[in-house]
Amino acid sequence: MKFYQSGPLKGEIAVPGDKSISHRSVMFGSIARGTTEITGFLQGADCLSTISCFRKMGVEIENTPDAVLVHGRGLHGLTAPESVLDCGNSGTTTRLISGILAGQTFSCTLTGDASIQKRPMKRIMEPLGMMGAQIRSVNDNSCAPLAITGSPLHGIHYHSKVASAQVKSSILLAGLYADGKTQVTEPALSRNHTEIMLRFFGADVTSEGCTASILPAEELYGQKITVPGDISSASYFIAAALLVPGSELLIKNVGINPTRDGILRVCKAMGADIALQSAVYDRGEPVADLLVRHSSLKATEISGELIPTLIDEIPVIAVMACAASGTTVIRDAAELKVKESNRIRTVVDNLKAMGAHIEETDDGMVIEGGYPLHGGLIESHLDHRIAMSFAIASLIAEGETTIQNADCVNISYPSFYEDLERLKH
């Protein structure tokens, strides 16, 4: 797909529903009693993989234009799937579902696409194994396909080496089926949508600092859920408005949970003009409209506890750093290497192809800003966030930018290119 430098972006945009919250609403709805009604559900390929997995386990899920209705089967009502559960490209589906499957009374196998089959699963196999789960990597390489045989589970206190909401959530979900309290302590707080939403479904979940605890549940109860716009999807429009002179965008209804809003804090540190409007809480999740105006940006340093709050936004932050004055340093972000692609490598290689002054480090990157970008050949590596980040980079690059396999945006934002086009003036 070809892209060109753009004039100002103007107008209003409502980005699709939050991916993390959409996954969780279907998962928790499936193991709850009664119907869960979800509005604003993200109709991206990843979340559709979650729906398809639970349908295979006997859950009736109606996906209508108005709402997704999940007719939950209760905590012990899932049935053995007749075929392999296909998680597609979705790490969230693979890791969270594993926690649920660990506590069932049947066996099944789950797998996914080529990228999923390379992503590390030891991080969930180890703690779930400590809880008594029988979970085996079919190819003995600590990756999917995973064969899981449901077993009686016991509570543990797990100290995770990585700040990962997928790891934390997998363990907490297994904890619903355990014989005692389950706790997870992580090195920095990762997104807490599981803790917030499970509480509304009736689970006994508490959080203190970087430790989340859950008690075994008798039953969860179906809920009404309104999914806020995804701040990760909004980040592309935030960056576009900040980068392209003359731009002003109102991005409506964005989830600004503090465990996800690192992009806003970084933009502020870079001197961005972003105003929050109409902020409200909806079932524990803060939501606001963001008014973003073109700004001249300055470099910043990003590390430590901030990293998990913006982990998926680092590719587009790197693009912004190219236009900022000074040198931006991103550290403590080794997790980027095990995302849908090695995002340190794919960001650095692609930005170099556009003329950026950027170097890869062991756990991040160093970007010397202020050198104009030019068009280039961009390989998305079938990674949706790489494709979207470079569509934004093209807006300020001279000449033509070609993004290969650009349609991988279907994973999290099927209408991304149409929405971007509509805002160009």
Ligand code: S3P
């Ligand atoms: C997610 C957690 C993050 C994030 C992913 C979605 C979630 O992954 O990168 O896009 O929904 O829990 P990790 O938990 O592996 O950091």
